[in-house]
Amino acid sequence: MAATATSQPPPEVGQITYAPGCSYVEKLKPKATHVQSIPLKPVAYLHGEPQVIWEQDEENQMIVNENLEYAVIGKFSYGWLDIQNLRKLIPKQCELKRACNIELLSNRHVLIRATLLEDYDHLLSKPTFYITQNNWSYPMRTLKWDPMFNSEEETTTAIAWISFPSLPPNFFCKEAVFSLAAAVGKPLQVDMATKNQTKPSCARVKVEVDLLREFPKRIKIGMRMQNNDVAEKWIKINYDYVPKYCQTSMIQGHDEEQCYVVHPELHPYKEKSGNDRGKQIEERPSKGDNKGTKLMGRE
Known part of the structure; x- marks a missing residue:
């Protein structure tokens, strides 16, 4: 999307320019140059169930209207910070060049509405970003946002x-x-x-x-x-x-040959026992645990 020319220099990484009296969303939302209204759609019924169908060009216009052209999903599988801290840390630690809107989309997922193609490209080009605070690290994987986003399935x-x-x-x-x-x-x-x-x-x-x-x-x-x-x-x-994709577990990063669901014998996690004391054991966080990983050996 074309940037609006102003007399002020563009904001630095993580910096947001404020206008008096604006809300948080208004501060971050870029001025859309091609916003068009979408007509109301009639409700149809199929087998007694209501449905509404939009055309492809209408959906594309919705994406433009809602500033989702360069939208990216940030996925935290092993703990996450509260949304206020993520809004401050993600732009800076991911080295984004323009301010973006960051919102909690679902459990473990944030929606990053980048406004610059270069930022969108950068976010999707690294396998993992590490968001750090107070000597704790929170791995964040990035995925392309999809209009039919499902938190249980990663995009292909x-x-x-x-x-x-x-x-x-x-x-x-x-x-x-x-x-x-x-x-x-x-x-x-x-x-x-x-x-x-x-x-x-x-x-x-x-x-x-x-x-x-x-x-x-x-x-x-x-x-x-x-x-x-x-x-x-x-x-x-x-x-x-090219990243691998597993159609069994519906996630990126491995295929069926490396899938723990298909091949449970490949699972690296072990139960703690007295004989294992002294060995480094990697543990999965419990469900709902939002604790990150302690940084060891880092300055």
Whole structure:
């Protein structure tokens, strides 16, 4: 979304600019430039149950209206701080460049409404952020927000790095690389080596992908000559990093081969016993426990 020009410099990381008399939400909500009203929808009945259906373009407009274009889910699996502290710490410790709205979405989940594509990209590019306070660390995994968000199931959408080895250097412009990357997913940005033309042997790009789809292994490029002949070449697609997804437990980070539900014998946690004293044992937090992990050996 385009930033509104002002005479003031942009806010620093974690800093919020205030307007007199504004509420907290008003302070954080960016000025939308393409807000359009959504018409009321009629209620229909299917087998006696009410339902309301919106069209795809209407849902897309809702996302724009509610500042959800760059929305990210922060998931705390091993404890979390109260929302007031998270609002202060997440922008600073995640090194966000523009102020964002952070709200509690459900137990263990916060909704981060980033307003800058660069912040959105940054949040989804790291496997885990560690939010720290008073020598305690709270791991936060980030996931793309989905309109049909379900706290019991993680989205199948993720960020992946792909590359095109042996791509001719005349195709290294952003438009050409993005055109090729669209065969895999939604392109977000090229890496610095591709942008600066310092590694002409391979173009690399970050894309938003659906982890359940089958990824192509190669793509054909072609150049149409003036006589209508087409010179063609196959370009291999390398997947430098793609997160795994388990359809059994519905979470990112592992597949069925590494799933403790499918293979309980792989579970690393052990019961405490007298013979285990002196060994380091990792414990799961109890349900409802919001205690983080004590930082050991950190300054």
